[in-house]
Amino acid sequence: MLERIAATRYVTPLREGGSLPGVVEADDLGTYVVKFREAGQGRRVLVAEIIAAELGRRLGLRTPELKLIDLDPQLGVREPDEEVQDLLKASTGLNLAVDFLPGALGFEPLAWVADPVFAARVVWFDGLIHNIDRSWRNPNLLIWHRDTWLIDHGAALWFHHNWRTADPQRPFDAADHVLAPYAADVPGAGAHLAGQITRELLEAVTALVPDEWLDGEPGFDSAGQVRAAYVDHLLQRAHGPGEWLVRTESRKRGPGPGSVGAFWRGGAR
Template sequence: MLEQITATRYVAPLREGGSLPGVLEADDLGTYVVKFRGAGQGRRVLVAEIVCAELARRLGFATPELKVIDLDPQLGAREPDEEIQDLLAASAGLNLAIDFLPGALGFDPLGWEPDAGFASRVLWFDALIHNVDRSWRNPNLLVWHGGVWLIDHGAALWFHHNWPTADPRRRFDGRDHVLGPYATELARADAELAGRVTRELLEEVTALVPDEWLDGEPGFDGAAAVRLAYVEHLLARAAGPRDWLPGPAEVSPAPRREGGTIGGFWRAGRGEAG
């Protein structure tokens, strides 16, 4: 399992998130964005966050450090918002802490032009994990300390909301992907990444999920069986045939940059200012 810490102070809600995550401080003196098990989207979102972010990290992408945070609901007793009080009360126990990146900027495709190799690797990865939430409206990418960081994978692995219909060969729709127009090296990304998604790697990342977030899953006999299902699904997807990858005609066109030249484009994945 991930390193476990204890929440010491509820700082503020992040109301732009649909599940009402919050900023909390912990006993390791760190500050974290916390996603709560008691949120309406449920514990599967936390499972997806761990599996996908930790898989991304091992494939070479920058992602904020994750920890499991123990929450005493009394931390929210003085919070005037009843919705937040109810959320914290429903989230007693283990929740997901995501390292807070102070000063990070949201990725804007109108301000930073991604490198083709980086864009292709991200699109390949999102196609692998069925991530439908890296769009023009919500890129879920941050620019921080000279790099582009991948965040918010809770909407990925959406097949686990209905396991009987899970299909490892389901095609990925890249028409709304924020990096789709720049992902012109998908074949190279596929050759680079597919072979690295091994059974051992998938077993490693799924082992980081707390048992209590997997126990009780309908149709499975305990946490180990659920972990195995994630491993088998993603392994089958990576091993091929990988006809789930979108083709050139299945991505959106690049955004128009109106009003003249925009200086200082960020070469995503290289950390170079142009």
């Protein structure tokens, strides 16, 4: 289970995104970026954050530590910004805390050159989780202590906003992915990562999602059924035909290898 903490002070909003996360201090003396249950598209975004980030961590990709954080209704009363105050009041109870990485810098392709193997693994991983939000416009990568960290996975697993659209073989076009120009042998990276993805691993990851964020999902009778649906979907995607990663020319080049030949070297059919 994810560790559970309590918020003690709301520090400041982060207005870069539309969901208005905030920097919050907690009773464990830590500082976190909190994703609020009633922001944006609601609890499903938090579900995607947990499943994607924790799966990525278990596959060897760096993601900030996650915790569950309780919000007291009085925390919002003291906030002068009316928009933030309304969000805090509506999100009273359980929310998601992401470890704050002090001094981290956003990924800048002119300053940081991504390792080709790492880039290939991230491209395949984002395809696995249907993550459309790691583009040149919004890399969602941080450089911290000379390592590259993956953040903000709320846009992943987007099919769960309408489960009837869930298709384990739905194509994923990596042309706009920020790391595509650096990536070499994506099929090889996929084979490496897929070999680690088991039903037991996926069940362990989905078990981290609180029942209250899964209960009441249309078309399902219980939180357990929703978890099983995520597990089956990702298992089929990881071990199915594997033709869902579309091989198209990158729409914007970075300073990396930057060719379709490099992107698919060693695995193109």
